[in-house]
Every structure is written in structure tokens, then in C-alpha cells.
Amino acid sequence: MTNPLRGEVLVELAGEEYKARLNIDAIMNLEQQLGMGIVKLMMNMSEANVRITDLVAILVAALRGGGNDVKDAEVKAIVTKAGLMQTTQVVSELLAAVVSSSDDSSEDSESAKKKED
Numbered sequence: 001m002t003n004p005l006r007g008e009v010l011v012e013l014a015g016e017e018y019k020a021r022l023n024i025d026a027i028m029n030l031e032q033q034l035g036m037g038i039v040k041l042m043m044n045m046s047e048a049n050v051r052i053t054d055l056v057a058i059l060v061a062a063l064r065g066g067g068n069d070v071k072d073a074e075v076k077a078i079v080t081k082a083g084l085m086q087t088t089q090v091v092s093e094l095l096a097a098v099v100s101s102s103d104d105s106s107e108d109s110e111s112a113k114k115k116e117d
Contacts, residue, residue, distance in 0.1 A: 008066060009097045011090045013059075014081035019066035020090075022098050026061040033057055042095050045088075055079065055091050062094045 008021045022030075027038050034041060034054055041058075044050050060075045070078075079087045 009062075009094055011062075011093065013078050013086060013090055016078075018063055018068055020059075020062035020068075020094055021065035022058070022062050022094060023065055026065050027098065030057060030061055038095070038098065042099070045092055045095060050088065050091075052079070052084070055084075055087050058091050058094060059087070062091075 008019055011018050011020050030041070031037055034057060036044070041050075041054070044054075056072070056075055056079055059079065060070065060072055063070050063075060082090075
């Protein structure tokens with residue numbers, strides 16, 4: 001069962017369902033890895049200006065954040081099987097969940113507090 005208040009989303013790719021979540025640490029890592037902020041990434045998605053590399057990176061982070069033990073190669077195989085249209089739609093849903101999530105988990109907040117100290 002997913003918790004939308006934590007940004008958890010149940011996604012379907014290539015006939016399989018996965019719980020996915022992008023927490024603050026994953027978002028920060030994606031921003032660093034992709035060389036752009038999350039808002040810019042969402043804008044690029046809305047303008048159909050996104051690379052497959054971006055889609056795979058977001059899915060890897062989101063699937064791992066949802067508790068799935070997946071490797072990059074496995075996610076690439078899922079994307080290949082699902083196709084670009086379904087993959088792009090799922091990534092868009094994940095990014096929408098990030099901005100609509102009103103409650104970041106307490107574990108993420110505690111982690112951030114410890115890093116500040």
C-alpha cells in the first residue's frame with residue numbers, strides 16, 4: 001500500500017506494479033547527476049525535452065526509494081519492455097507526486113537535521 005502524503009506512488013511498467021518514491025535525498029542526487037534543478041526537469045518534461053538517460057535515472061531513484069532492490073541494468077530492461085510512452089508517463093506522475101507531496105517523511109527530516117549539526 002502506498003502513502004501519497006509521503007510522495008509514494010504505485011506505478012505500472014511493462015505489466016508489473018512497483019511502489020516508487022522520490023525523497024529529498026533522491027531529488028538532490030538527481031539534480032546533481034542530471035545537472036539541473038527539479039523544477040527545470042519538470043519543465044523539460046512538460047515540453048517533451050527529456051533524455052532517456054534522465055528517465056532511467058529518475059526511475060532508478062524512485063524505484064529504490066519505494067523499496068525495490070533494482071540495479072540500473074534492470075531498470076533499463078524495464079524501460080525497454082515498457083516503451084518510451086509509458087515510461088515518460090510514469091516519470092511525469094512521479095515528478096507530479098514530488099510537488100504535490102505535503103509531508104516529507106520524518107526520517108528524511110531527521111536525516112537533514114543530523115547533516116546540519
